[in-house]
Amino acid sequence: MSNSSAGTRSFSEKLDLLAEVAVKVGLGLKPGQELLMTASTESLGLARRITEQAYRAGATLVTTLYVDDAAALARYRYAPDQSFDRAPGWLYDGLAAAYKNGTARLAITDANPALLSNEDPEKVGRANRAQSKAYRPALELITRHAINWTIVAGATPAWAAAVFPNDTPEVALGKLWEAIFSTTRINTADPVAEWSAHDAGLQRRAAFMNEKRYASLRYKGPGTDFQLGLADDHLWLGGGTTAGNGIYCVANMPTEEIFTTPHKARAEGMVTATKPLSHQGTMIEGIQVRFKGGRIVEAKATRGQEVLQKLIDTDEGARRLGEVALVPHSSPIAASGLTFFNTLFDENAASHIALGQAYSTCVRDGDKLSPQELAARGANDSLIHVDWMIGSAELDIDGITAGGTAEPLMRKGEWAVELR
Ligand code: ZN
Ligand code: ZN
Numbered sequence: 223m224s225n226s227s228a229g230t231r232s233f234s235e236k237l238d239l240l241a242e243v244a245v246k247v248g249l250g251l252k253p254g255q256e257l258l259m260t261a262s263t264e265s266l267g268l269a270r271r272i273t274e275q276a277y278r279a280g281a282t283l284v285t286t287l288y289v290d291d292a293a294a295l296a297r298y299r300y301a302p303d304q305s306f307d308r309a310p311g312w313l314y315d316g317l318a319a320a321y322k323n324g325t326a327r328l329a330i331t332d333a334n335p336a337l338l339s340n341e342d343p344e345k346v347g348r349a350n351r352a353q354s355k356a357y358r359p360a361l362e363l364i365t366r367h368a369i370n371w372t373i374v375a376g377a378t379p380a381w382a383a384a385v386f387p388n389d390t391p392e393v394a395l396g397k398l399w400e401a402i403f404s405t406t407r408i409n410t411a412d413p414v415a416e417w418s419a420h421d422a423g424l425q426r427r428a429a430f431m432n433e434k435r436y437a438s439l440r441y442k443g444p445g446t447d448f449q450l451g452l453a454d455d456h457l458w459l460g461g462g463t464t465a466g467n468g469i470y471c472v473a474n475m476p477t478e479e480i481f482t483t484p485h486k487a488r489a490e491g492m493v494t495a496t497k498p499l500s501h502q503g504t505m506i507e508g509i510q511v512r513f514k515g516g517r518i519v520e521a522k523a524t525r526g527q528e529v530l531q532k533l534i535d536t537d538e539g540a541r542r543l544g545e546v547a548l549v550p551h552s553s554p555i556a557a558s559g560l561t562f563f564n565t566l567f568d569e570n571a572a573s574h575i576a577l578g579q580a581y582s583t584c585v586r587d588g589d590k591l592s593p594q595e596l597a598a599r600g601a602n603d604s605l606i607h608v609d610w611m612i613g614s615a616e617l618d619i620d621g622i623t624a625g626g627t628a629e630p631l632m633r634k635g636e637w638a639v640e641l642r
Contacts, residue, residue, distance in 0.1 A: 231409075233399070239408050240374065241271035243475070245279050247417045248372030249326050250462075250471045253280025255370075258320050261330035263290045265376035268330055272374075281326075287313075291337055291380070294503075297349075298341045306348040309356035318360040324467050327364065327371035334380035335563035338503030347532035350502050354536070354605040365607070366582050366589050367463050370471035373566055375402050384563050405476045405554050405567065421472060424460035426641050428480045431458040436621035438488065439546065440628065443496075443617035445510060450546055450575070451488025453600035455586040458482045466589065476555060478570040481547035483584040485600030489513035489543055496572055497611040500563040504529045509610060517541050518577075534577065539604025545576035545584070551615045551635030565609050573613030573632070578604035 231239070245251050257276045261269040266288075273284045297305060321327065338346050354361075364371055377398035379391050385401075386394035403409050410416040441448040460480035462472040495509035508524030518541040523530045534541045547569065549556070555571035562568050580601040582588035588596060597603060619632040630638035 236403050236408050237271055239413055241275045243413050244272055244374040245275040247414055248472050248475050249370050250469045251276055251279045251326055252469055254282055256325040257281045257284045258325050259286040259328045261288055262332050263288050264378035265330045265332045268376040291334055306345045307352050309352040311356040314356045314360045321363040321369050329373045330376045331373055331566050332376040332378045335384050335500035343528045351536055368466040370465045370469040372471055372473055374475045377402055385560055401558055421461035428458040428460040430641055434621055437624045438622045440620045440622055445494030448491040448493045451485040453483040453485045453585055455599050456482045457584050457586050459584055476570050478553040479547040479549045481545055483580040483601050484543045484546045486542040486602035487516035489516045493612055495610050496614040497561055497568050499610045506530050536606050537604050539602050540578050540606050542602045543575050544578045544580035544602040544607055547574050549573050549613055550637055568611055569609040572611040574609045574611045576607055576609040578606035578608055
């Protein structure tokens with residue numbers, strides 16, 4: 223790490239800092255651990271710096287799996303039809319085996335949000351389903367935090383073009399990197415210290431909600447009139463987590479949310495998304511759904527309706543909610559005013575809900591409960607977990623106590639109660 227102050231760091235110094243913060247704060251990587259990283263071929267630069275930082279932190283082996291956009295598109299152009307029901311199960315089984323052996327996991331998120339926009343939605347849906355199914359055993363270890371893991375972002379030309387469509391490719395790429403550096407607190411004098419203060423704030427907010435033990439949340443905003451019950455024994459989390467292997471990690475960089483498990487049978491009313499959703503290379507815009515008894519009974523989108531329909535038809539749990547998260551509208555990501563077309567950023571810009579799989583860590587003693595016991599508390603089960611943003615500067619949220627009293631939680635997108 224260099225000695226230059228926050229304002230005068232070069233791009234190269236910032237990239238090194240991002241890699242260092244990802245390894246030290248994000249992963250909390252311990253000497254003697256292995257690391258498994260995934261990235262696209264566009265993120266070689268960041269992946270190499272993370273590799274260096276991981277070895278310097280004592281990693282015994284860093285293994286990186288690269289994906290390539292051109293190869294992904296070639297499949298849609300030239301592969302036989304049966305290709306779209308296939309996934310490399312052997313590879314995902316290998317990932318699961320690595321996690322069971324305590325290997326840490328880092329994902330660089332850098333995907334072109336529109337990569338598959340022009341491909342056949344039917345094929346995209348089948349391919350996603352096959353992949354979700356094959357990935358499930360490995361993903362399950364991630365969602366219940368068996369190991370330390372984190373996701374960081376790397377800017378790429380295609381992603382930058384989606385976020386800054388009116389700039390030249392070079393300017394757009396520079397702007398996206400700057401947005402990544404500022405939202406991940408790399409542009410501060412001491413990013414590691416900055417992260418620990420931020421983490422403490424999120425932990426305080428989650429503790430406040432856990433004391434309140436609201437039975438449900440009520441949302442009111444433009445196009446949204448919605449009541450969402452929380453799971454029995456639900457637990458609010460935010461910031462870092464101590465993983466099953468005992469290592470403290472911050473799974474998302476950036477992260478601004480506190481989140482918990484809603485009750486899968488207790489969602490009623492209409493919800494309108496406040497941001498477009500980029501799902502596996504397809505854009506879904508203008509989402510509006512109606513819930514009854516926890517289940518989506520009507521779903522509309524102004525763009526990507528077919529993909530949305532395929533998504534909620536994945537399985538029974540895909541029509542129900544597995545996560546609810548609160549994010550103040552003043553979060554640095556919302557303040558940037560940008561739509562990133564990337565869930566890691568957009569979900570931290572706004573309060574959101576997620577279709578599909580619940581996090582068992584968001585239920586008290588959830589890691590010790592059987593799937594049946596989790597389901598009995600209202601935790602949802604699905605192959606998918608897709609976040610979509612419903613927060614805005616016009617959203618009001620009340621917490622409803624077990625006795626039915628409404629208490630203001632958020633007003634115009636901001637916390638109604640200050641915590642110290
Ligand atoms: Zn979330
Ligand atoms: Zn989520």
